[in-house]
Amino acid sequence: MMGGPRRRGAPMPRMSIKGQGHILKRLMKIVFENYLWQFIAVIVCIVVTAYATIQSSTFTRDLVDVYIAGIIGGTKTMGDLANAMIPLGCVLALGVAASYIRQRLMVNVGQGTMLKIRTDLFTHMESLPIRYFDTHSHGDIMSIYTNDVDTLRQLISQSLRGAVQNTPEGREGMALGQYIAGMGFSNVGLGIVHSMAHGLSALYDTPHGVACAILLPVGLEYNKSVAGERYRAVGKAMGVMGIDEMNDVEAADATIAAVKQLSADVGIPTNLNGILKEEDIQFLAESAYADACRPGNPRDTSVEEIVELYKSQL
Secondary structure (H helix, E strand, O other): OOOOOOOOOOOOOOOOHHHHHHHHHHHHHHHHHHHHHHHHHHHHHHHHHHHHHHHHHHHHHHHHHHHHHHHHHOOOOHHHHHHHHHHHHHHHHHHHHHHHHHHHHHHHHHHHHHHHHHHHHHHHHHOOOHHHHHHOOOOOOHHHHHHHHHHHHHHHHHHHHHHHOOOHHHHHHHHHHHHHHHHHHHHHOOOHHHHHHHHHHHHHOOOHHHHHHHHHHHHHHHHHHHHHHHHHHHHHHOOOOOHHHOOHHHHHHHHHHHHHHHHHHOOOOOOOOOOOOHHHHHHHHHHHHHOOOHHHOOOOOOHHHHHHHHHOOO
8 A cells, every 4th residue: 555544535646756667567577477478469469560550651652653653654554553452451451450469469468467466456455354454444455445345335225225115226226235245245254143143044934134134233232342443434334423423432332223223114123022932042042153154253252142142132
């Protein structure tokens, strides 16, 4: 990240000549390591295209000075002109083919190089600890992440009510939002909300989305002690008023309240009363603890603590 984090809306810092040279050197290294022969072919195609262009310009001059003047003067015939145009046509056809090949190769080299850069970037970013993202919320590189995540949060929070009301805009927004979110959590894992919800769907046929929605405030409250400072961005995306002036605890509580209000607005039950049976709680807690989603939870948990979370919802 060049120059460290910067405030939103600030102008991009001007890169030094030395910095530009360093970036160009790294870029060419990627090209040579992955696309050497294609790069050489591009250079050859550029030379062929330039040669065809020069030949075309030269023939245009000779067409007037030599052939047209010669035909008028009787020293040249139309046959001579046709014989001269045949090799020129071949050269121009070769130039057109070289230009087409060059463009196709450049697309392949350009897109492939960009993919390589992005893959290396995201591979490196995935190896960074969570605390890096907590302390580097903005900046030239982090904006790639934060802008997309903020947009996704806003898309879901603004579309869910409309989707439940069956408006086209709401359904479209939620279809896109759930698709992108699904790609996200497929790569980073989930937490106890999902692990606790799985058992409810298995035992009681509770729709998984409904089970997750009921348990989401529970999970947010439970994880607040270790991740509450990260709730502010969620609350901001959901439109919580005055959240920038709140401290971390207030912002977390306001965000949880906004999530509960959203659930109420779309008809999600406030607890598991009428769904959960007390005699099943121990089994459900053990299953949730063993669930593949549980290790992704930001706060360490136990079977006993999950039992208490279930009981709080009766």
